[in-house]
Each structure stands twice: as structure tokens, then as C-alpha cells.
Amino acid sequence: MRSFKKYLLPIALFSALALILVGCGGGGGGGTTTTGGGGGTTSSSVQISGLVGSGGAGGASVSKAQTPTENPMANAIVEITAYDKNSNLTGSATTTSLSTGVFNANINLSNNGGYLVVTVKRTGFADYSKRIDFETPSDVNISAILNAVATAIIPVSGNSVTVSSTGKEVVTIAVFKNKKTGKQSIVTGSKVAIMKQNGTPPDLEIEIPTSSLTGVTSLKADLNSFDPNTDASSFPGQYKDDKGNQIVSLGFDYINLTTNSGENLGVATTKAIKQGKLTKAQATGTYITRWIGSTSCSTLLKDYCIGSASDNSLCSGLTVAEKAGFNVPVYTYNPTNGTWIMLGIGTIDKDGDDSIETLGNAGDDDNADGTPDDLATDLNADGKINEEDYKQQCTTNNGEYLRILVSNEDFIRQWWNLDYPLTFELPKEICIEKKFVSGGQPVEGIWVELYDDDYDPQSFNYAWGTTGSDGKVKLKVALTNNADTDRQATLYYWDYINDQEGTETVTLGDSPNCTSKTNTITKQAACQVEGYVKDDTGKAIADQYVAIYSSAPYYYNDTNTNSNGYFKMDARCNTIQDVYVGWDWQPKKRFNPNNNKNDYPTSEQNDNGTLVTLTDVVFENQAPYAYGWIYAESIFAGDSVGVEVWGWDNECDAPLNWTIKSNSTTLKSGTWNDCWGDSYQEISFPNEGTYPVTVSVTDSKGKTGTADIGTVYVSGAGANQSPVIYYADTDNYLPAKNTGITLWGGAYDWDSANLTTKWYADGVAIPNCSDSSNEYWIETACTYTTPNVDGKLIPIKFEVSDGTNTVSWEFEIYVGGVPGEFNIIIQKKGKR
DSSP states (O other): OOOOOOOOOOOOOOOTTOSOOOSOOOOSSOOOEEEEOOTTOOEEEEEEEEEEEEOOGGGOOOOTTOOGGGSBOOSOEEEEEEEETTOOEEEEEEEEOOTTSEEEEEEEEETTOEEEEEEEEOTTBOOEEEEEEESSOOOEEEEEEEOBOEEEEEESTTOEEEOTTTOOEEEEEEEEEOTTTOOEEEEETHHHHHHHHTTOOOSEEEEEEGGGOTTOOEEEEEEEEEOTTTOGGGOOBOSBBTTSOBEEEEEEEEEEEEETTSOBHHHHHHHHHHTTSSOTTTTEEEEEEEEEEGGGGGGOOSOTTSSOSOOOGGGGGSOHHHHHSOEEEEEEEETTTTEEEEEEEEEEOTTOSSSOOOSOSTTTOTTSSSSOSSSOOOTTOSSSOSHHHHHHHHHHTTEEEEEEEEEGGGGGSOEEEEEEESOSSOOOEEEEEEEEEETTEEOOOOEEEEEOOOOSSOOBOOEEEEOOTTSEEEEEEEBSSTTOOOOEEEEEEEETTTTEEEEEEEEOEETTSOEEEEEEOOOOOEEEEEEEEEOTTSOBOTTOEEEEEEETTEEEEEEEOOTTSEEEEEEETTOOEEEEETTOSSOOEEEOOSSOGGGSTTTEEEEOSSEEEEOOEEOOOOOOEEEEEESOSEEETTOEEEEEEEEEOTTOOOOEEEEEEETTEEEEEEEESSSEEEEEEEEEOOSOEEEEEEEEEEOTTSOEEEEEEEEEEEEOTTSOOOOEEEEEEESOSSOOTTOEEEEEEEEEOTTOSOOEEEEEETTEEOOSEEEEEOSSEEEEEEEEEOOSOSSEEEEEEEEEEOSSOEEEEEEEEEESSSTTSOOOOOOEEEEO
């Protein structure tokens, strides 16, 4: 296993999708903080690496076989935690992805087995999170695709409706999916009822009582709804609950609600209760209505609260009407250990009228036939009403609504899931053991996924894993119906080191008699690169991270120097590759194993065609990494905003001095007497104007890292407030020449109904853009074709105007050229 420098830097905690990423990222695999642990547990250092890419915008489905190399994502935050089998922490790390989507970190894994959780976050996208169980430590390689969320700003005033069944005034938020494009959009208030009356069921609907929104003037919603039959690769964690039961999903959702002050709704509600501003009674009564698609009807198992083995206390909290209906457990995701915790019980609401009706009468008899509206009848005439009747009702109805009562406090966690624990009968496991070899030798770190691709119906849940040092991975799935005889599955594998992937149909065996199959893959020609890493005084640097990278064709590998600063690793023959050291985004050397050292005379000391010996790689002291975010960006004069700043220094040149500035004015400053630190500050702005905010961190040797963390727009009392851009991004920062790419942007404005957008490339307006909006927010998507020229750095600007004020967000793309020349993504905001 690879050794690594044990930086004693605790993991930095991020609110999921609550920050806007600006400024420059780390390098050589992203700036990384790591912590060791284990409480005496014997452990080994391994490498966790992979690629991050983006999926479709607004919830468009992503192919299971899509790899992140197709849409690489920069500046994604990757958090990794590792535990032994007793859930004792053995190591943790935080890193960021490069412009190429690559990330890596070293971490300690227990030699006796355990599990690790990898979570990837990026503004405007639902988190990616996977739990990986292991028996022995080995390197892990992740293929992480993040799916875009639908986003909207919902003012509380003017968006509330009264629910007839309860008489409560609520703010309604619903997600509707365009059947042609797959794109999801958010609708609020009375418009939700109109769309439902017109025969369009929402994928997801949330009713929040206005009585529980004390002091909240608006909500920001980041939502995405997933179908397990088509989006199983996005399922977080594992298909297990916190009691170790296998679970089977009917549907899962990403729900992140934040208030106008930038706080998560669950956090804000909990705080308001503690401060006496809100009672627990006021914080209850929130309902989530979730559409169960017709493809999931076959997965309806047994009524969870009647005749099940669960005996769950949550069932006793149901109303008489709900108990008489068909009940489904609802879970929330625990991102710490990658398991699911039961949150509550949902009840089938067949007609979707926001109430559970058990009696046919003049008041609620929607079908006017005198039969109960939300209870299935004996459809198969077997003398009893059970799950088979509800399956048939669901199929006939092309789906079902599920109505779930929750508390606002439950929104602290963002992932929600409609699941059954397979406790009604011991689930039957089916499995396969896959081995990958090259030249007869095992291949470690290949990412493997297993899924049921016939969808009619889905016979089992999804599984994933990565090959160990023996080249093997065992994947187990649980049948959703023990009587099911379907054993055919689709297996997808991806080896990003050797740029290979494949999909094949396999037959699974009944556990413990797993099917065994070996695949032979072709590794790239065995060339190597070696050299020494030294500091600017000529001293060897031990345990230093070194990586090589090529984008065309794709190749990546890394290692650490030994005690003498020496490194050696496999490289790709006849391929131009760049050498990165530490967390510096600038390449230090360039080489090509082709038996010609004169191609790069300042980098190659010797090149015999199979081994390149580099001239000494000089690695100077690096500036600390600075980061931060602002909790509110559009305020009135005299108000204050919360600002979070964070930084670390990989060489641990403490103490670190941090400063928050706007232009040349210092707003706050302080010192961290360690390798890392973070600080929350309240900053007031007495005068109206535009205030770009930066954070800088300086190490003890005088090196300074600076990041633009946003802009605060301060309006006078009663004056127009500026729009706020909450994201501007592209699906490809490194496109080829004459290639179409997609640009996405979103903004909101609390006091304007006339938002317009424009995109510019190299100062020229981009056509072919489309907007979607309501009174307070706007989203846009553009198709831009890159110029027919290599090696060009193009500034991209997203502009939003409310008719009075115009704000912008800028970043750069690099068209074609030689790999490695594009090293920094610059993202900044401004106003004019």
C-alpha cells in the first residue's frame, strides 16, 4: 500500500449544496485535508480516487454506463470517511476535483475490514454518496456522476393556499417532469392544483404550514426526484437500513430547503424551537406527497403497519383513516455511515387530493360510486384485500400517490426514500464474483456496477463495488420477490487508469453459490517514469504526492515519493503526459516515452522508449488554500450577513492568518494556530452598494492564498434589490474545437418579476438560449459551439438583469490544445 504524509487536519464540514463555489481550487488531485484515527485499530493507507462528472440538467436521466469523462466537473467537494466493522473511525479526508474531474486522497482502512463512505457535493446538483464495504484494504476507484437539481425561490407571501381537508394554510412546492425532455421544474402555490386538475401528476409535492415559517420570508428549493427503475445508479449509500435489513426502493428524492437567511429549513426550525419562537406543534403538519411510478407498482410489498413483522412505533401515530389504508415506510439517509433510517409512514392517496379517504360519501366520493376512494377493493376476487390488489390498482391507475406526514425539523437531512425493509420474509440473495486480470495478474481498483435492466418488473435492487488487490469483487443483490426466477443482470465495469469500460449480460447464482466469472482486460503498454522531488533549497521531499495526467488519450496514475524523494510509476507509452506534485494545479514537467528525450529537453533527462528519467522536480512552498461562502447576497443597508471562511496549508506552516476583505477594506481578520481552521463571522453593511468579498490565508512563510467568495448587493430601504446568481456552469470546461457544449445558469430576485439573461463568449453574445421562469427566478440553458481552433482560452459570462441592476458570473473554458495547459478555472461575480 502507498504511504502518505499524515496531515493532522480535521475534515471541514459543508452544508449540502448550500454554498456557491467561486475562486480557484486546489491541484494535483485537489487540496486535501486528512485525519487518521482508529483508536488503536491496525490499519493500512490506501488511495481513494476517481472522476466526477455532471448528469442532465433539471433531473434528466443519465445512462448507467455514462462515465464522468464525458462531462468532467471541476471544484466538486469530495468527503471520504472510513470505519472498521464496529463503526470506529479509522480515517477521513476532504478534497476537490480538478478541471478534468479527477480527485484523489489517501486514507487509513482497517486491516480487519469495514466500510467507507464517499460523498461528492457541488452547487446546483444533488449529492453523490456511496457506501463501500470491504474485507481487506485496497485502493478504491469511484465513478461519480452528479445530477442537476431543479431550483426555485418561493416567497412565503402570495404562495400559500388553504388545504380543504385540514383547513391549514400552507406553502405548496411541487416538482413536475416534462415527459418529452425528462427535465424537472418547480411549480408553487395555486398553480400546483391547476396542473393536477389538468391531469399532470407531480413527481413530488411538499405542503409546509405557514405557521411553522416564523420569520421566513422566502424559501429556496433544490429538488430532484428519482425513479429506482431508471436512476438506480444515483441511489445513495447502500440498499440497507440502520438495522442491517436489505431494502427495496419505490422512489427516492433529493430535497434541500433553505430559508432567506441561507439556513437549512431543518436547522432554522430547530433553532426557532430552542429560542422559543416556534413550538413543536407549529413545526408539525408538513406533508410530502410522492408519486409512485407505474414501473414501481410491482414492488409494493405488504401493508407495513398491518400483519407485518415490523411492530414499528411509527405505525401507532397514524390516523384511523391512514391505518385503514395501505402503508409504506419512508426513510431518510444518514450520510455518515451510508445507511437509511426510518422517518415515518406514508399512506396511499389514490386520487391525490391531499387527504386519506376511507368512506364514500357526498363529501369525498370522488368516483361517485359509493366505494372508498383511497382503499383498494378485492380486485382479484380472492376474498381478501392485500398488496396484490394495490399492485393491480397502481397499475390500472398508472401509478399511485403516497401522502407522508413529517416535521420541518426532518429537513435537516436531504435524501428521502420510499422503501420497504425486507423483513416480511428473509430475502433471497443472488450474487456474482467477478475477477479482472491483465496478463494473468489481478487488476485492482476497477469500479463495477450490477443492475436489472429489463424493468418489467425490476427483480432486485442495485449493487456496486470495486476490485481489491486480488482483482475480485463480490456483488450481492436481494430479490424483491423470493419467488422470482429472474437471474439475469447487467454488469458494467470501468477502469479509468487504463481508459476501459464495458457492459455485459451475466447470470447470477443463488447465494452462497455465487456465479464466478473472470474478465481479461488489456492494460496499456508498460512504460514507466521516474524522478526525484526536491524543495527550492535542493532538499529531498519524502512522502510527497506525485501524479501524471493526459487527456487525449485519457490516462492517469499517481504515487508518493520515498524517504529520498524518489518516485517511479507506470506511464502510457507514446503519449504526452504532465507531472503534478502535491496540490499545485500547475504541471511541473512534461514527458513522452518515445525514445526521444529532445522532445522535452528541460524535463527528460533520459528516455529509452520504455523508461523516462526526469530532471529534478522542484516543488516550492505552496500558498495555503482559502475558501468561504456567504449566507445571503442581497440585503438592505444596515443588515448583516453570515460569512464562513475556511483554509488549510498542506505543508502545515502555521500559524495561518486569515482576512476577509471587500475591495481594499478589511472587514474581519484572525489567526489559526494550526494547519487548518474555519471561522463564522457576522458582517454588517451600513451603506448601499456592491461589495465583492474575498478571503485570504497567509502561512508563516509569507505565502498567501486568496479566493473570491461572492458579492453582497446592498440596497437602500425600499429600493430595488439586485438579482442573485446562484449558479453558472458548463458541462465541459475542456471541449474540443468546433464542438457544442451546454451552458447552464440560474438566478433569483425577491422584488422583481422581469428577469432577463444573456450569455457571452469572448465578449460576443451567444444565441440559441432558452429560459424558464416565474415571478422570482429564472433558469437558462444555452448551446455554444466552440471555435475551430486549438489552444484558446475563452471567457464565458452569464448576465442577469432585473431592468435596473445587472449582475454577472464569469468563468473560462479551454478549447483543445495540449493536455495540461489549462490548469485553473476562474469563477467570479460582479454587478454593473
